[in-house]
Amino acid sequence: MEELGLTKPKGLKAEKKGAQENYLNSRTGFLSWIVTLDHKRIGILYLVSILTSFFLGGMFALMVRTELIASGKTIMDAETYNKAFTLHGAIMIFLVIIPSIPAALGNFVLPMMLGAKDVAFPKLNLLSYYFWVGGAIFALVSLVTGGLDTGWTFYTPYSTITTTSVSAVLFGAFLLGFSSIFTGLNFIVTIHFLRTDGLTWFKLPLLVWALYATAIIQVLATPVLGITLLLLIAERLLGIGIFNPALGGDPVLFQHFFWFYSHPAVYIMILPAMGIISELIPIHSRKHIFGYKFIAFSSLAIAIISFLVWGHHMFVSGQSNLANMIFSGLTFAVAIPSAIKVFNWLATMYKGSIRLNTPMLYALSFIFLFLVGGLTGLFLGALATDVHLHDTYFVVAHFHYTMMGGALMAFIGGIHHWWPKMFGRMYSERFGKIAFWLVFIGFNITFIPQFLLGIQGMPRRYADYPQEFTTLHQVSSIGSYIMAVGFFLTAIYLVHSLFRGKPAPANPWGGASLEWHTASPPIKENFLSPPQAYDPYDFTRLVYQPDREEYILREEINPSLA
Amino acid sequence: MKGAENVHGGHGQHAHLAHHFTSLKQQYESTKLGMWLFLITEVLLFGGLFVAYSVYRANHPEIFIYGHKYLDTRLGAINTVILICSSLTIALGVRCAQLGQRGLLILFLALTILGGLGFLGIKYVEYEQKWKHGLLWGKLYKPQAHSEREMNSVESIENPENRDTATTNSIPLGNAQTASEANNGADTSLEQTQSTGIIVEATSRTNLNQAETQGHSPESATIEDKPKNVQLFFAVYFAMTGLHGLHVLIGIIAISVILVMAVKGKFSPMNFTAVDLTGLYWHLVDLIWIYLFPLFYLIH
Numbered sequence: 066m067e068e069l070g071l072t073k074p075k076g077l078k079a080e081k082k083g084a085q086e087n088y089l090n091s092r093t094g095f096l097s098w099i100v101t102l103d104h105k106r107i108g109i110l111y112l113v114s115i116l117t118s119f120f121l122g123g124m125f126a127l128m129v130r131t132e133l134i135a136s137g138k139t140i141m142d143a144e145t146y147n148k149a150f151t152l153h154g155a156i157m158i159f160l161v162i163i164p165s166i167p168a169a170l171g172n173f174v175l176p177m178m179l180g181a182k183d184v185a186f187p188k189l190n191l192l193s194y195y196f197w198v199g200g201a202i203f204a205l206v207s208l209v210t211g212g213l214d215t216g217w218t219f220y221t222p223y224s225t226i227t228t229t230s231v232s233a234v235l236f237g238a239f240l241l242g243f244s245s246i247f248t249g250l251n252f253i254v255t256i257h258f259l260r261t262d263g264l265t266w267f268k269l270p271l272l273v274w275a276l277y278a279t280a281i282i283q284v285l286a287t288p289v290l291g292i293t294l295l296l297l298i299a300e301r302l303l304g305i306g307i308f309n310p311a312l313g314g315d316p317v318l319f320q321h322f323f324w325f326y327s328h329p330a331v332y333i334m335i336l337p338a339m340g341i342i343s344e345l346i347p348i349h350s351r352k353h354i355f356g357y358k359f360i361a362f363s364s365l366a367i368a369i370i371s372f373l374v375w376g377h378h379m380f381v382s383g384q385s386n387l388a389n390m391i392f393s394g395l396t397f398a399v400a401i402p403s404a405i406k407v408f409n410w411l412a413t414m415y416k417g418s419i420r421l422n423t424p425m426l427y428a429l430s431f432i433f434l435f436l437v438g439g440l441t442g443l444f445l446g447a448l449a450t451d452v453h454l455h456d457t458y459f460v461v462a463h464f465h466y467t468m469m470g471g472a473l474m475a476f477i478g479g480i481h482h483w484w485p486k487m488f489g490r491m492y493s494e495r496f497g498k499i500a501f502w503l504v505f506i507g508f509n510i511t512f513i514p515q516f517l518l519g520i521q522g523m524p525r526r527y528a529d530y531p532q533e534f535t536t537l538h539q540v541s542s543i544g545s546y547i548m549a550v551g552f553f554l555t556a557i558y559l560v561h562s563l564f565r566g567k568p569a570p571a572n573p574w575g576g577a578s579l580e581w582h583t584a585s586p587p588i589k590e591n592f593l594s595p596p597q598a599y600d601p602y603d604f605t606r607l608v609y610q611p612d613r614e615e616y617i618l619r620e621e622i623n624p625s626l627a
Numbered sequence: 628m629k630g631a632e633n634v635h636g637g638h639g640q641h642a643h644l645a646h647h648f649t650s651l652k653q654q655y656e657s658t659k660l661g662m663w664l665f666l667i668t669e670v671l672l673f674g675g676l677f678v679a680y681s682v683y684r685a686n687h688p689e690i691f692i693y694g695h696k697y698l699d700t701r702l703g704a705i706n707t708v709i710l711i712c713s714s715l716t717i718a719l720g721v722r723c724a725q726l727g728q729r730g731l732l733i734l735f736l737a738l739t740i741l742g743g744l745g746f747l748g749i750k751y752v753e754y755e756q757k758w759k760h761g762l763l764w765g766k767l768y769k770p771q772a773h774s775e776r777e778m779n780s781v782e783s784i785e786n787p788e789n790r791d792t793a794t795t796n797s798i799p800l801g802n803a804q805t806a807s808e809a810n811n812g813a814d815t816s817l818e819q820t821q822s823t824g825i826i827v828e829a830t831s832r833t834n835l836n837q838a839e840t841q842g843h844s845p846e847s848a849t850i851e852d853k854p855k856n857v858q859l860f861f862a863v864y865f866a867m868t869g870l871h872g873l874h875v876l877i878g879i880i881a882i883s884v885i886l887v888m889a890v891k892g893k894f895s896p897m898n899f900t901a902v903d904l905t906g907l908y909w910h911l912v913d914l915i916w917i918y919l920f921p922l923f924y925l926i927h
Contacts, residue, residue, distance in 0.1 A: 181647065182646065182647035183646075183647035184647075185647075185657045185661065186657075186661060187645075187647065189661075246668055250661055250664045250665060250668070251661075253660070253664060254657045254660050254661045254664070255657075257657075257660060258653050258656055258657045258660070259647070259648075259653075259657070284664055284667060284668055285667065285668075285671060286671075287668070288668040288669070288671035288672040288674070288675075289671055289672075289674065289675045291672055292672050292673070292674075292675035292676060292870075293675060295870075296675075296676075296679075296866065299866065300765075303764065303765070303767070304764075304765045304766030304767060305764045305765045305862045305865070305866060306764060306765025306766060306858055306859060306862045307679055307765070307859070307862050307863065307866065309765065312765045312766060312856070312858055312859070312862075313687075313690075313855065313856030313858060313859040314765075314859065314862070315682070315683075318679060318682055322675055322678075322679075595649075
């Protein structure tokens with residue numbers, strides 16, 4: 066049952082012809098995609114665009130790691146290196162991780178989970194996609210017009226004086242911010258008003274709660290980034306002086322503004338990931354989620370606390386000791402709701418019938434990697450250790466464990482989980498597992514040495530290093546290549562499955578939430594008739610049919626049970 | 628929202644009901660919540676600037692006390708009245724839309740647009756005066772000694788001489804000196820800017836000795852009282868009123884679109900959401916100005 070594998074392509078053509086109408090084939094042609102208002106298609110547009118950006122950002126990461134494989138100049142000079150790591154960071158944060166789960170997977174599954182036909186504002190949804198495209202174009206413009214070397218944080222005063230094309234990227238990030246706001250706004254309204262009859266708040270899948278908490282942050286925090294970026298553009302183009310010490314302005318105010326958005330933004334990245342894990346763990350453990358309300362409310366708690374901890378990025382920026390202590394304490398407070406989730410996931414798995422397929426492997430790796438990322442975050446939240454570790458590779462490794470080991474691993478796990486639903490094809494489980502292990506092992510080989518480098522004092526963002534760091538840097542670079550192989554393999558078997566994969570049944574994993582109760586791929590309107598709401602984690606209602614390799618509702622076999 | 632209740636009766640597919648909503652009530656509530664969320668993002672967009680204002684005002688109150696004298700309280704007050712009136716007219720417009728009074732709706736929308744344009748016109752006059760006298764933000768701040776006096780006598784409602792003495796009294800000389808010592812870095816760059824500027828005398832107030840050597844005319848005596856970094860006041864002033872002005876402009880465009888739709892008879896008691904939402908937006912724009920006016924014009 067686990068080894069779905071690749072089937073022979075015989076008869077696929079015929080099946081394709083005979084396949085019922087779905088959202089993919091109901092209308093065809095380029096135009097039908099670029100002006101689509103269907104949330105599923107917009108989700109796919111986002112998915113393709115985000116994965117393309119992920120490739121681009123990954124290439125910059127490989128450039129950075131290759132330059133660092135030996136001390137001294139390896140493949141690029143220090144200025145190019147600055148641009149490479151800046152673009153890696155800016156692309157991965159703004160173009161990939163922030164929109165990844167909400168805009169790509171969320172767009173696809175959220176309305177279906179609610180039993181709705183679409184999001185509340187389909188046109189706004191499409192507009193959000195085009196704002197994303199606009200932002201991406203501005204990022205590309207900067208690539209060809211001199212790059213960007215400020216780091217993704219755009220700290221003043223350097224960002225106001227560097228000659229690289231900062232303004233283009235700033236405007237791009239401004240557009241991306243609005244893209245994110247529109248998605249969040251759309252989701253909040255959709256979750257409030259478009260739930261199908263009887264689907265009360267506590268019958269929502271936990272991914273919906275997570276996306277709701279995320280949307281609150283998107284709506285409340287992103288505008289502050291917007292005004293910050295506008296002021297920075299005004300600084301560069303007009304010399305407005307608000308952040309410029311030479312004109313009486315305060316560069317630390319920029320840091321406050323920037324982190325007032327960008328710290329909540331890391332929860333924009335991790336909360337939906339936690340939502341995905343809350344789906345994958347129970348479904349692939351065949352067991353009801355443990356502590357539903359705790360997980361749901363811990364998402365909201367994280368969203369609220371996320372607004373109160375931005376100062377922990379500025380412990381060494383000249384904040385008062387009192388402010389430092391308050392921010393440090395609040396930072397520790399985030400660990401509580403995060404740990405609540407982890408314990409509930411573990412309790413869900415306890416005595417479950419765990420299925421170690423690709424989505425579940427990614428979900429389990431999330432728990433492990435996020436645990437490492439979260440616990441090392443406590444080192445950085447503690448004032449005394451942060452003074453030593455600030456701006457070192459320890460920080461780099463920490464946020465890669467949370468952002469990549471956390472958010473991206475969940476995103477990839479989610480892609481695998483909903484792949485059959487999105488495209489109606491099964492991917493190769495065998496290659497899925499091989500690729501997973503390459504990514505997982507490669508990831509740890511890349512970033513464990515970076516913790517060690519950081520503790521030894523290797524500063525982040527440097528193009529060069531003393532001889533004694535060589536071994537650890539080389540191990541780290543080799544790990545990044547292993548990871549790259551894993552990702553390329555993933556891309557290959559996923560694309561392959563689109564053409565040669567076995568047709569997916571409606572419910573291959575036995576999911577109980579509503580999106581599994583419609584065809585794979587779903588019809589354009591999602592459901593033939595408004596679906597009936599019930600507990601999204603009650604798997605006892607589903608029975609596996611070995612001949613069809615899918616789960617069906619008990620009442621379908623024996624109507625008297627209904 | 629009395630009108631909303633009328634809307635709810637609709638059963639079956641209504642002409643104004645989008646396919647993914649099940650009832651007009653659901654559609655109306657969704658749209659309304661969406662608009663409120665959008666308004667929250669607008670508040671937070673301005674929120675950043677209000678924080679910048681608070682930080683600089685708290686740290687350097689003398690800059691704001693000095694800078695606000697160059698704003699024309701009378702014009703600001705007129706603009707406040709105009710915007711409040713236009714908020715009333717659009718609210719009346721929304722009511723007319725709910726009651727299906729097309730003619731009155733058109734009238735009130737037109738009046739609101741007129742109010743918005745009047746506001747921008749007066750704002751233009753104010754900006755132009757600042758521009759003429761070099762009272763701009765950051766590195767473009769190049770005030771002219773002569774015109775500073777002019778501005779005081781022309782624009783201030785109160786007697787400028789009295790005000791100047793008041794400021795002199797409120798800022799002890801010693802403080803001014805320590806401030807100028809603390810900000811040596813800023814001085815140099817300012818002087819650099821000014822050396823390229825057109826008129827130098829007034830701007831070299833950063834150094835008291837320098838001002839003294841340049842002459843003891845009564846003008847330079849008042850200019851010496853000028854605190855450092857006045858350009859910061861104008862930076863915040865232009866950023867906030869500029870962004871607000873942009874919102875007024877967007878509001879005028881939005882209301883114009885609604886006006887055209889009203890002329891074409893697109894609205895009815897069953898379908899007035901667009902008027903309602905535009906009204907909400909206009910109220911927010913008005914509200915922000917109601918905060919901006921005292922924060923900049925009425926500092927004492």
